[in-house]
Amino acid sequence: MVVMKIHIVYAHPHAASLNAALRDEAVQTLEGLGHTVTVSDLYAMRWNPVADFDDFGIEAEGTFVGTAVGAFEADAMKADIKAEQEKLLAADAVVLQFPLWWFTVPAIMKGWIDRVFNVGFGYGVNRAWKRYGDGVLAGKRAMVLVTTGAAESHLSDRGINGSIDDLLFPLQHGVLFYTGMQVLPPEVVTGAHLIDESGYADTVKRLRSRLETLAETEPIAYRKQAEDYDEDKRLKPGLEPEGATGFALHLA
Numbered sequence: 001m002v003v004m005k006i007h008i009v010y011a012h013p014h015a016a017s018l019n020a021a022l023r024d025e026a027v028q029t030l031e032g033l034g035h036t037v038t039v040s041d042l043y044a045m046r047w048n049p050v051a052d053f054d055d056f057g058i059e060a061e062g063t064f065v066g067t068a069v070g071a072f073e074a075d076a077m078k079a080d081i082k083a084e085q086e087k088l089l090a091a092d093a094v095v096l097q098f099p100l101w102w103f104t105v106p107a108i109m110k111g112w113i114d115r116v117f118n119v120g121f122g123y124g125v126n127r128a129w130k131r132y133g134d135g136v137l138a139g140k141r142a143m144v145l146v147t148t149g150a151a152e153s154h155l156s157d158r159g160i161n162g163s164i165d166d167l168l169f170p171l172q173h174g175v176l177f178y179t180g181m182q183v184l185p186p187e188v189v190t191g192a193h194l195i196d197e198s199g200y201a202d203t204v205k206r207l208r209s210r211l212e213t214l215a216e217t218e219p220i221a222y223r224k225q226a227e228d229y230d231e232d233k234r235l236k237p238g239l240e241p242e243g244a245t246g247f248a249l250h251l252a
């Protein structure tokens, strides 16, 4: 088995939540497998989620303080951001764990994304615009672990909430794949508030099996910017899966 460094970015305010219990199970499982685990518990860290110009090495609107490499190497980089970037750089795999709030990540995690994936790290690397399957985090694996109030059917293809693949597209494709990571299928715990003891046991069993196969699981087959898109960043003709529209266009 491949031994990995796994970084969990965790957003939930309550220690007595389902999410907290699943995080503890995840850490225990991964450490039991011999992996090294680090956790950024965003509420416990009192993470500042509000991005501001000085986070980006920008003194005033439109003026970069950083060198050609951008803020990644700029002295202006805030220590809290730098620490998170270093945790990501050290990791082989990253897990983002959160409850689905208003169809997306809790604001504190959105603010972690806004501030940590800044210029020269999340995008604009060497001003070369490597992205979508390429970038600073290329070669790392990423997985979303999300709990939802909605039942599975509500998140299915014809579900009233839209399909979970569509809801997670901005995060999985627009953030994790964009920054270079290979995105594994998400682990989605639906109907979270209705889970009883046996449902919890099943949930933990499924989660463990996902974590046990983290190194081998086939990533979602998103298409790569460098190969599959024309100079206007449109998918080259003929590459779309038959009948696909919308987000599903971007799957091989």
Ligand SMILES: Cc1cc2nc3c(=O)[nH]c(=O)nc-3n(C[C@H](O)[C@H](O)[C@H](O)COP(=O)(O)O)c2cc1C
Residues within 6 Å of the ligand: 012, 017, 018, 019, 020, 098, 099, 100, 101, 102, 103, 104, 147, 148, 149, 150, 151, 192, 193
């Ligand atoms: C502010 C807020 C917004 C929520 N929005 C959604 C939502 O958009 N879709 C959904 O399925 N559940 C939603 N829920 C339900 C949570 O996802 C659910 O309570 C959580 O996953 C349960 O896990 P926990 O016990 O660890 O909090 C929301 C809950 C809160 C508090």
